[in-house]
Amino acid sequence: MAQTLQQLSIPGPGVQGLNSEISPFQQGLDFALRADNAVIDRVGRIAAREAFADFIGTHEISLADNERFEIVRLEYVVVDKQDLTYENVSEYLVSEYGLAEYSQRRPVGIPGTTIFGIAGIGRVGQMHYDRYIGITIDEGVIKEVPSVTPTHGVTLAQLVPFKGVIYSFSKGDPVMVYRNGSASKLSDDADFIPITDSDGTTIYNEIDGDIACAAYGRLWVSGIDGDYDTVHWCSLLRPTHWYDASTDGTNDAGFINVREYWPNGNDKIQGIAAHNGFLIIFGNHSILIYSGAQGNPAGDNGLRLQDAIRDVGLANQDAMCNVGSDLLFVDSLGVRSLGRVVQEKSTPIAEPSLNVATLIRQDIANNRDTVRLSHLSSKTIAICLFPKLREAYCFQLGQPGATGGLRTTRWTGCDFYTGVTLQTDHRETELLGGRDSRGVLAYSGYTQPEKYTLSYESSVLLSGDALMQTLVPKSISFSYHRDLVGSNPPNPPQNLFCRWGFSTNLMPYLGKIKTQNTRVGSVSQFRTGKCNVKGSGDMMRVGFDFDIDGKPFAMQQISINTLSGRILV
Amino acid sequence: MSGFLTALTGAAAAGRGFGMADDIIKYGQGLYNYDSATETATGAMPALGQKLAEGSAFQGYGVSTGLGTSTVSTMENGKPLMRLGVGQDPHWRRSAYQNQHAGDVMRNLSRQDNSERQQELYNQNMAVQNPMLNQMQAQQRADEFAMGRQGVSGSQFGGSSEDAAMARARVQGSNQAYQMAQQQGLAEQAQQAQMAQTFNQMGSQSYQNSFQPMNQQMQMMQLAGQDADRYQTGQLTGQGYLGQLNLGGIQAGVNSMKAASELEGNIYDSIFDNASGLLSGLF
Numbered sequence A: 001m002a003q004t005l006q007q008l009s010i011p012g013p014g015v016q017g018l019n020s021e022i023s024p025f026q027q028g029l030d031f032a033l034r035a036d037n038a039v040i041d042r043v044g045r046i047a048a049r050e051a052f053a054d055f056i057g058t059h060e061i062s063l064a065d066n067e068r069f070e071i072v073r074l075e076y077v078v079v080d081k082q083d084l085t086y087e088n089v090s091e092y093l094v095s096e097y098g099l100a101e102y103s104q105r106r107p108v109g110i111p112g113t114t115i116f117g118i119a120g121i122g123r124v125g126q127m128h129y130d131r132y133i134g135i136t137i138d139e140g141v142i143k144e145v146p147s148v149t150p151t152h153g154v155t156l157a158q159l160v161p162f163k164g165v166i167y168s169f170s171k172g173d174p175v176m177v178y179r180n181g182s183a184s185k186l187s188d189d190a191d192f193i194p195i196t197d198s199d200g201t202t203i204y205n206e207i208d209g210d211i212a213c214a215a216y217g218r219l220w221v222s223g224i225d226g227d228y229d230t231v232h233w234c235s236l237l238r239p240t241h242w243y244d245a246s247t248d249g250t251n252d253a254g255f256i257n258v259r260e261y262w263p264n265g266n267d268k269i270q271g272i273a274a275h276n277g278f279l280i281i282f283g284n285h286s287i288l289i290y291s292g293a294q295g296n297p298a299g300d301n302g303l304r305l306q307d308a309i310r311d312v313g314l315a316n317q318d319a320m321c322n323v324g325s326d327l328l329f330v331d332s333l334g335v336r337s338l339g340r341v342v343q344e345k346s347t348p349i350a351e352p353s354l355n356v357a358t359l360i361r362q363d364i365a366n367n368r369d370t371v372r373l374s375h376l377s378s379k380t381i382a383i384c385l386f387p388k389l390r391e392a393y394c395f396q397l398g399q400p401g402a403t404g405g406l407r408t409t410r411w412t413g414c415d416f417y418t419g420v421t422l423q424t425d426h427r428e429t430e431l432l433g434g435r436d437s438r439g440v441l442a443y444s445g446y447t448q449p450e451k452y453t454l455s456y457e458s459s460v461l462l463s464g465d466a467l468m469q470t471l472v473p474k475s476i477s478f479s480y481h482r483d484l485v486g487s488n489p490p491n492p493p494q495n496l497f498c499r500w501g502f503s504t505n506l507m508p509y510l511g512k513i514k515t516q517n518t519r520v521g522s523v524s525q526f527r528t529g530k531c532n533v534k535g536s537g538d539m540m541r542v543g544f545d546f547d548i549d550g551k552p553f554a555m556q557q558i559s560i561n562t563l564s565g566r567i568l569v
Numbered sequence B: 001m002s003g004f005l006t007a008l009t010g011a012a013a014a015g016r017g018f019g020m021a022d023d024i025i026k027y028g029q030g031l032y033n034y035d036s037a038t039e040t041a042t043g044a045m046p047a048l049g050q051k052l053a054e055g056s057a058f059q060g061y062g063v064s065t066g067l068g069t070s071t072v073s074t075m076e077n078g079k080p081l082m083r084l085g086v087g088q089d090p091h092w093r094r095s096a097y098q099n100q101h102a103g104d105v106m107r108n109l110s111r112q113d114n115s116e117r118q119q120e121l122y123n124q125n126m127a128v129q130n131p132m133l134n135q136m137q138a139q140q141r142a143d144e145f146a147m148g149r150q151g152v153s154g155s156q157f158g159g160s161s162e163d164a165a166m167a168r169a170r171v172q173g174s175n176q177a178y179q180m181a182q183q184q185g186l187a188e189q190a191q192q193a194q195m196a197q198t199f200n201q202m203g204s205q206s207y208q209n210s211f212q213p214m215n216q217q218m219q220m221m222q223l224a225g226q227d228a229d230r231y232q233t234g235q236l237t238g239q240g241y242l243g244q245l246n247l248g249g250i251q252a253g254v255n256s257m258k259a260a261s262e263l264e265g266n267i268y269d270s271i272f273d274n275a276s277g278l279l280s281g282l283f
Helices: A089-095 A099-104 A352-366 B002-031 B044-056 B090-111 B115-147 B161-210 B212-282
Strands: A005-011 A031-036 A038-040 A046-048 A052-056 A067-079 A112-123 A131-138 A141-145 A157-162 A165-170 A173-179 A182-185 A202-204 A211-215 A218-224 A227-233 A254-257 A269-275 A278-283 A286-291 A304-310 A320-322 A327-331 A334-338 A372-376 A381-386 A391-396 A407-411 A416-424 A427-434 A440-443 A453-458 A469-482 A496-501 A509-512 A526-532 A541-547 A553-567 B033-035 B040-042 B061-064 B069-074 B080-083 B152-154
Touching: A038 A391, A038 A407, A038 A453, A046 A453, A052 A427, A067 A131, A067 A157, A067 A165, A067 A416, A067 A427, A112 A157, A112 A165, A112 A173, A112 A416, A112 A427, A131 A173, A157 A211, A165 A211, A211 A269, A218 A269, A227 A269, A269 A320, A269 A327, A320 A372, A327 A352, A327 A372, A334 A352, A352 A381, A352 A391, A352 A407, A372 A416, A381 A416, A453 A553, A469 A496, A469 A541, A496 A526, A509 A526, A541 A553, B002 B044, B002 B212, B040 B044, B044 B212, B061 B212, B069 B212, B090 B161, B115 B161, B161 B212
Parallel strands: A031 A407
Antiparallel strands: A005 A553, A031 A453, A038 A046, A046 A553, A052 A440, A067 A112, A112 A131, A131 A141, A157 A165, A165 A173, A173 A182, A211 A218, A218 A227, A227 A254, A254 B152, A269 A278, A278 A286, A286 A304, A320 A327, A327 A334, A372 A381, A381 A391, A391 A407, A416 A427, A427 A440, A453 A541, A469 A526, A469 A553, A496 A509, A496 A541, B033 B040, B061 B069, B069 B080
């Protein structure tokens, strides 16, 4: 018997982000089966992510033919420029981070930044790098820092800003200090006190660990001489002073060996972080939470093991980031978080990647050494990047979604390795370490060299308690939002495509969406396009692809005109 | 005629008188005669003096007790010789030597550098304290482990603050043990010195005691000396009497010689007077 045409509506499609953990029949239409290159915008719509835009591409890095450089690490420190005058502004801008700052030429009191990074250099088309070099940005040009040639870069290395300089750690290499355009070994500092035992015997001549963190006025380093059971810390605000058993009170550096405290009996320090007043020591599959890292860690109210968590660990030290309210980190089960509870001083564990657990676990399992987590604070997102796949999961920070997990989307075409939010008094920029010799990128705008497409796929229509039923769709309407450009009405998007499908994971049908309500003189930011569709089947899903074209795009609502066919069961 | 007679009698009297004078000289020389050439005196008086000297000479004396026989005599050179005949008491002397030896041992001990002994005492004290300290340390280790601080070491404390506290406790314990050892060592040293003194006193006392028999004998000698004095006094008195009697006799002899000579002279004088009258009548 013929059915009447009915309209199914998906208001706010995918506002809860991806969900691979609930059956498509059970999950509501708030979830999405696909949300590529999407974010959840400020009003809760699925929207296009910003571009990995070129920012500083000019470089003076010596490359052989067929070589490329990729910035695998990037850090910055704010430097005090209060004494600047107009006359010396260009001099100070030697270490200024970007052309825009450089061109402003503000005469006095410009807070600046010093940027330092590690670039890997390898042959085009290969994944690995032949060597690593230090880089900095000098008057808008990426330049080499020749004295920094670490053995490691992508992994087993770390950059730590501390006290106005940047420390470059690399496993087995002496830590380098980047300051004002040049770098030198920390051990070359006249004040350097190596790690010395009580007999005055130098135990380690160099700080050559690769697990490092700056917190509570100290550098915390593990992996020195390959010892991943011990965390060494420098004297308070004196990164040149390390444990020397001097006991005269002038040096309160020290170390802690945590070997006996791994709850699983055995582990290896993977990362160190400061969060909620605690010092978090991550193992591969355990976490030790120490209080009392402030002040003197070896003192009376010093380090105390607050908690030892088993079966939750850290994939690698780049796979964590502090988002203020939470410390996010990647372990084998996905992206986890240590919460921040001031009163109880406890650290509840949550699983922000709950909605994509199955998907992300597989990726993590295959990329434990290179998976990275970055916080793009100005965008209120955290991205879990898989550089080898050039894919990332984007977690919308703030209130978690309906399931308790953060709303998650997926990014593709991620041609960057690292991300850092560069904050100055008058600018906040998300810098990305670009790949394929692209230099420094900015997560900004909607234009990038490579085309990128916002893709969405809904969960199954007529899900929930509805009986399995054949649907015969007739048309699908999309209400979307685009920014106006100047006073001209936006052109009908030529790059918005409708997708739909039945029964299978793929959505084989593709149709061009035609804008319906384009009228002369219309300047509305909200528009609707329609696509006539065909086919029939059960488990109908709808979606769209939008090739981002330099302007923001967000999907408001999807409406489907369909006939309901026979009930299958 | 009378004159002749007088002269004759006078001559006779003179002759008699010269004869008596010679007799008196001889008597006197018999009593005392000094030869200047030999510087020796002879006669009854030196003989009496010699006799008195010999008779009043120290005759010596002796005491016999259960302890021994003591004598006081005169040597050939006239000097007195005393033979006590009693020595030190060997028992006391041995005791004195033993005590003295013990005193010497103690004194030597007290004078020795007692650092070794103090170390020994320190070790003993620490051995007493160590279980407690070890218990504290074990407790600290347990606490530290419970707090997750067992692996902590800081330059400022050499280890953790607990380690520093433990080290302080150990140092304190060590100091205490050292002080105790030092005090105990010094006390022992003082005790040894005291014992040395005591032993020395005992030795001295024993030594003194060892002279007790001699002392007693000498006391007996003193008593005997009194008897000897009395004897000597008697002897001297007797000799005095003897001398006085002899001198009296000599004096009497001299007097009698003098009286006889005077009488005889007077007789001769009267005779001569008479004879002169007679003779004067004659002539």
